[in-house]
Amino acid sequence: MHRRPLIAALMLAALGAAALPAQAQPAARAFPEKPIRLVIAFPAGGPTDITMRQLAENAGKVLGQPVIIENKPGAGGTLPAQQLQTVQPDGYTVAQIPLGVFRLGYTTKLNWDPIKDISYVLNVTGYAFGIVVPADSPFKNWADFVAYAKANPGKLTYGSTGTLTSPHLTTELVAQRAGIQLQHVPYKGSADLTLALMSGQLMAGADSTGWAPYVESGKMRVLNTWGDKRLARFPDAPTLKELGYDIVQNSPFGIGAPRGTPPEVVKKLHDAFKQAMDEPSYLAALAKYDMVPIYMGSADYTRFARETVDREKAVIDKLGLAKPQ
Structure with missing residues (x-):
């Protein structure tokens, strides 16, 4: 008989707790409470790795938690994005x-x-891209490169940082317009590509300016660059536009999180990395590789992604690389 009043009292207490206003409930834990992992698409030691490590260090100071780089090279630089499909959308893994x-x-x-x-x-x-050859190459300029390729279809080897990357596709697009056939050799990153080029395994390389120190030290020669204007460090190297191809390629890249990441977490990440971009240490790291900040906020970056998906279809179709239906 004494149990009934006790049960009723417990039920009333439970109902009362449920009815407490939201502000009386325990506050949600603040993000971030632990280190954040930033997965990048290329190996350690290259331009992407070095610049992103500096950005991550700066962002970690803003966030109050370290941002730890994880290198995941291969598959044309797409493995980090694929990894986002298998992790929790909590902001602790970005790519x-x-x-x-x-x-x-x-x-x-x-x-x-x-x-x-x-x-x-x-x-x-x-990125700032270009095509380079070893200093002892018979190709003194782009005209020599094209002449040899026309005389020896499919025998001129060039390396890139992976199949279907911007260096690969842009070189193939240029080759198509020049009426030449090249032999493509993919690598996982700039370090492996440079080693192959310097050891004589390749005749040319298409890559971002990780090759710059080798050009400046006289070990390589740059035949062209891919920006809208000539690079200040290599004023003698013509752009693709100057060579008559009307191509500009700087391959913008940024940071993404898994689908379903809370908007407030995305905003906090955005604000921290945007602040990190403005630090002199990051600008100096970019300058080493002739790179510049290309800022797009979340909405603009999403719009850019959508437009780029549409635009890249034309390139894939033109090169005949679309997957079979």
């Missing part, structure tokens, strides 16, 4: 999104969507 991610739907059978299944945080920079 570099190279331009190759926007080509995946046309070249690979996917069970996820590069637009719908990534929360785009911000774009941070892009």
Whole structure:
């Protein structure tokens, strides 16, 4: 008989707790409470790794937690984006999104969507690209390169940082317009590509300016660059536009989070990395590789991603690289 009043009292207490106003409930834990992992698409030691490590260090100071770099090279720079499909959308794993991610739907059978299944945080920079040859190469300029390729179809070897990356596709597009056939050799990153080029395994390399120190020390020669204007460090190297190809490629890249990451977490990540971009240490790291900040906020970066997916289809179709239907 004495149990009934006790049970009723407990029920009333439970109902009362449920009815407490939201502000009386325990506050949500603040993000971040632990280190954040930033997965990048290329190996340690290259331009991407070095510049992103500096950005991560700066962002960690803003966030109050370290941002730890994880290198995940291969598959044309698309493995970090694929990894986002398998982790919790809590902001503790974010990834570099190279331009190759926007080509995946046309070249690979996917069970996820590069637009719908990534929360785009911000774009941070892009690359300065060019084609280089060893200093002892018989190719003194781009005209020599083209002449040899025309006389020896498919025998001129060049390396890039992976199949379907911007260096690969842009070189193939240039070759198509020049009426030449080249033999492509993919590598996982700039370090491996440079080693192959310097050891005589390759005749040419298409890459971002990780090759700059080798050109400056007289070990390599740059035949062309891919920006809108000539690079200040290499004023004698013509752009693709000057050579008559009307191509500009700087391959912007940024940071993405898994789909479903809370908007307030995306904003906090955005704000921290944007502040990190403005630090002199990051600008100095970029300058070493002739890179510049290319900022896009979350909304603009998402729009850029959508537009790039549409634009890259034309390139894939033109080169005949679309996956079979």
